[in-house]
Amino acid sequence: MNYEEELKRLNEYQREAVLDESDACIVNANVGSGKTTVLISKILYLHHAKNVSYRNMIVLTFTNKAANEIKERLTGADSGVQAEDLEGFGTFHSVALHFLKNRLPVEKMGYTRDFLVIEPEEELDIALHIIQEEKLSIKYKNRLKKRLEQAMAVRTEEQMKPGYKDDLFRLVQLLREEKIRQNKMSFLDLLQNVNDLLDDSGTEPKWIIIDEVQDSDSLQLDFIDKLKRDGTRLFAVGDPNQVIYSWRGSTLNVVYALKHKYAARELSLPVNYRSSSSILEAARCFLQNGGSLTGVREPGSKIVVKNQYNPFNEACYLADKIQELHSAGVPYKEIAIFYRLQNQSQIFEDVFQKNGIPYEVSLKKTIRDIPVLNWVIKLLRFSVNPNDLSSGIYVLSNQDYGERIREKEAAKLVRGQSEKQSGLLADMQEFAARCAGIQSVDELYDYFGFDRYIKPTAATYREDKESIRTLLDIIIAYGKEKQMTFLEGLTDFLNSSALYGVNILQKDISSSTDSVKLMTLHASKGLEFSHVFITGVNYGLIPLQTKGMEEEEEERRLFFVGITRAKDYLELSYYTNPEHYRAMAGESRYIRMIPPRLIRDDAVRTTEVSLQELKKQIQAARAEGEKAEAGSGNPEAGNRMMENQETKNQETKNQEAIQRENIRRVSHKKYGIGTVLREDEMMIEAEFENYGMKEFMKAFSELEYL
DNA sequence: ACATGTTAAATTTTT
DNA sequence: TTTAACATGT
Numbered sequence: 048m049n050y051e052e053e054l055k056r057l058n059e060y061q062r063e064a065v066l067d068e069s070d071a072c073i074v075n076a077n078v079g080s081g082k083t084t085v086l087i088s089k090i091l092y093l094h095h096a097k098n099v100s101y102r103n104m105i106v107l108t109f110t111n112k113a114a115n116e117i118k119e120r121l122t123g124a125d126s127g128v129q130a131e132d133l134e135g136f137g138t139f140h141s142v143a144l145h146f147l148k149n150r151l152p153v154e155k156m157g158y159t160r161d162f163l164v165i166e167p168e169e170e171l172d173i174a175l176h177i178i179q180e181e182k183l184s185i186k187y188k189n190r191l192k193k194r195l196e197q198a199m200a201v202r203t204e205e206q207m208k209p210g211y212k213d214d215l216f217r218l219v220q221l222l223r224e225e226k227i228r229q230n231k232m233s234f235l236d237l238l239q240n241v242n243d244l245l246d247d248s249g250t251e252p253k254w255i256i257i258d259e260v261q262d263s264d265s266l267q268l269d270f271i272d273k274l275k276r277d278g279t280r281l282f283a284v285g286d287p288n289q290v291i292y293s294w295r296g297s298t299l300n301v302v303y304a305l306k307h308k309y310a311a312r313e314l315s316l317p318v319n320y321r322s323s324s325s326i327l328e329a330a331r332c333f334l335q336n337g338g339s340l341t342g343v344r345e346p347g348s349k350i351v352v353k354n355q356y357n358p359f360n361e362a363c364y365l366a367d368k369i370q371e372l373h374s375a376g377v378p379y380k381e382i383a384i385f386y387r388l389q390n391q392s393q394i395f396e397d398v399f400q401k402n403g404i405p406y407e408v409s410l411k412k413t414i415r416d417i418p419v420l421n422w423v424i425k426l427l428r429f430s431v432n433p434n435d436l437s438s439g440i441y442v443l444s445n446q447d448y449g450e451r452i453r454e455k456e457a458a459k460l461v462r463g464q465s466e467k468q469s470g471l472l473a474d475m476q477e478f479a480a481r482c483a484g485i486q487s488v489d490e491l492y493d494y495f496g497f498d499r500y501i502k503p504t505a506a507t508y509r510e511d512k513e514s515i516r517t518l519l520d521i522i523i524a525y526g527k528e529k530q531m532t533f534l535e536g537l538t539d540f541l542n543s544s545a546l547y548g549v550n551i552l553q554k555d556i557s558s559s560t561d562s563v564k565l566m567t568l569h570a571s572k573g574l575e576f577s578h579v580f581i582t583g584v585n586y587g588l589i590p591l592q593t594k595g596m597e598e599e600e601e602e603r604r605l606f607f608v609g610i611t612r613a614k615d616y617l618e619l620s621y622y623t624n625p626e627h628y629r630a631m632a633g634e635s636r637y638i639r640m641i642p643p644r645l646i647r648d649d650a651v652r653t654t655e656v657s658l659q660e661l662k663k664q665i666q667a668a669r670a671e672g673e674k675a676e677a678g679s680g681n682p683e684a685g686n687r688m689m690e691n692q693e694t695k696n697q698e699t700k701n702q703e704a705i706q707r708e709n710i711r712r713v714s715h716k717k718y719g720i721g722t723v724l725r726e727d728e729m730m731i732e733a734e735f736e737n738y739g740m741k742e743f744m745k746a747f748s749e750l751e752y753l
Numbered sequence: 754a755c756a757t758g759t760t761a762a763a764t765t766t767t768t
Numbered sequence: 769t770t771t772a773a774c775a776t777g778t
Contacts, residue, residue, distance in 0.1 A: 109767065110767065111767090138768065139768080140767090141768085164768090166768090186774080187762095188773090189772080189773075190762085190773095233768095234767085234768045291765080292765080292766075292767085294764085294765070294766095295765080295767080387764080388765080389764085567764095567765065567766090568765080569764095569766070591764060591765085601765095627769090628770070629763085629764090
């Protein structure tokens with residue numbers, strides 16, 4: 048086929064990697080050096096020139112996206128490829144799953160072949176259930192997911208970090224047993240189990256090929272080791288300069304470790320085709336693992352560094368800038384904005400929405416991230432299965448939705464030990480008997496009368512209602528598609544992991560739609576854009592305040608990943624007023640690490656953005672917030688009523704003074720009531736009783752005149 | 754049951 | 769800096 052043509056298009060380094068004959072080979076692939084191209088060419092070369100069947104290859108990636116890309120490019124280049132030839136191609140987890148389902152004796156571990164794979168959320172549910180049944184004492188339940196994750200990776204209690212004194216380790220053991228009883232495996236179990244069972248299997252792949260090896264954790268390295276027999280050859284591609292997930296457990300120095308373990312030959316791909324040479328030169332300042340990074344492109348435009356007053360100002364500026372770029376012919380989809388923390392996206396979303404700029408945010412939200420749907424799911428779970436007591440208690444004792452009763456009372460009610468009545472409980476308990484006739488969303492909605500259980504005053508009221516309807520719609524459609532009765536369909540939906548795959552928000556980022564992309568630096572890995580804006584390059588934010596040396600190095604690699612996404616234009620910005628407790632005013636030292644000759648320093652234009660306009664918008668936002676709070680009662684008002692006689696007298700005296708001298712008074716959320724000392728267009732200075740003199744910027748302070 | 758003081762933690766995310 | 773769980777006191 049055309050693999051020979053493909054070979055001709057490669058540069059000398061790439062060709063050397065493809066033609067390499069050694070038993071084990073690690074390719075140090077720099078950013079933008081054609082890593083995937085080499086991988087595909089290698090596979091085609093092995094198949095066509097070396098007669099290695101696809102079935103004798105195991106090709107491992109970390110994400111489904113990468114796996115799909117490889118499979119697509121392969122079928123595109125070689126029309127003879129059959130789907131079943133590629134069973135050994137996929138993510139670590141999916142290949143592990145394939146082995147467990149088809150080749151390994153899972154019965155030895157107490158599983159049957161039709162075991163289910165569960166999402167972390169479902170595992171958490173099982174854990175919560177066990178805590179309740181066994182009356183375990185677990186501290187910091189709100190952080191249970193994270194704590195479990197850490198504890199699960201460990202096999203004996205001694206290895207566990209000295210944490211809180213509670214039953215966490217017992218929970219881990221009970222959870223393990225319970226999962227076997229329910230015939231379910233978590234993502235972690237897939238790898239752990241496959242590693243335990245692989246010893247006695249007869250699988251012997253001829254080649255193991257790995258993409259992005261630098262991200263491997265110890266379980267994944269173990270998996271590779273178990274798969275690799277004497278006759279198996281190894282080809283791995285990765286970049287030590289792009290390790291940004293070591294906090295998630297990926298081993299540092301994977302390349303080094305593999306090289307020594309398998310006496311691997313080390314090659315490198317030094318040529319970057321992506322970025323202009325200015326951008327590459329800046330990127331070089333952040334390289335830590337040696338290696339030469341060479342470019343082939345022209346210098347291009349200088350890197351722009353901008354000082355912005357605050358995130359809101361920046362969002363306004365970017366909105367203008369993007370419109371300007373767009374009318375100059377740059378498609379929206381070639382523009383990306385990166386930031387360090389997820390919640391930094393909000394302000395851009397708000398402003399872009401208002402300015403009609405199409406955008407997409409890379410944010411993974413599941414049903415459970417929407418509080419009302421989380422509640423509805425538990426409600427349905429209990430309705431379908433009245434033995435699921437923990438769900439029932441949750442539904443009744445939730446403080447935002449439902450009847451909002453106390454947890455202890457709810458527990459009594461659910462167990463039938465209370466004389467009190469609950470309409471919602473009765474509806475749930477009678478559901479199985481009375482639901483048969485339900486056909487439509489409306490009927491299901493009305494059965495429970497959801498309107499009664501959402502606070503009409505809540506800011507999210509309309510949204511909540513809509514979310515519930517969307518979910519019910521999906522459920523009804525699901526049952527119909529599967530040609531099940533309503534109850535069967537609902538039960539199946541609740542039990543299937545399809546539940547968590549359902550993306551109500553449809554926020555999946557796609558490269559094809561023409562919109563500006565907003566994402567964290569982490570999410571930017573593997574992508575490229577013509578214009579990249581990295582925002583909030585402040586002291587304390589990029590790099591994020593870190594504990595040790597290793598973390599700092601990872602932050603540096605993260606910044607490296609960020610800047611190397613840019614093809615033609617890179618802009619860095621930092622805030623004077625970052626509005627985040629970790630971030631401090633002033634530029635990050637990373638900006639100072641870039642040679643000044645590469646930088647075009649743009650002066651701030653803060654005053655150009657109309658402060659009046661800002662003020663108006665902030666007031667509008669605040670008014671909206673207050674509307675939402677109204678009705679739920681204002682706790683501050685209550686506090687003020689409680690104040691003793693003395694302060695009341697003081698109050699009236701002050702009132703008189705105000706009338707005499709025309710003094711203006713203001714109220715502040717935190718500082719209480721104060722007297723205005725000085726005031727001009729922009730600033731306001733006030734004195735507060737217990738806090739002394741404070742100065743505010745009018746546009747941003749949440750002051751109210753009295 | 755409620756009120757107040759103390760303490761730890763907060764980030765990045767794929768399967 | 770802010771939040772919420774835990775801890776202790778009435």
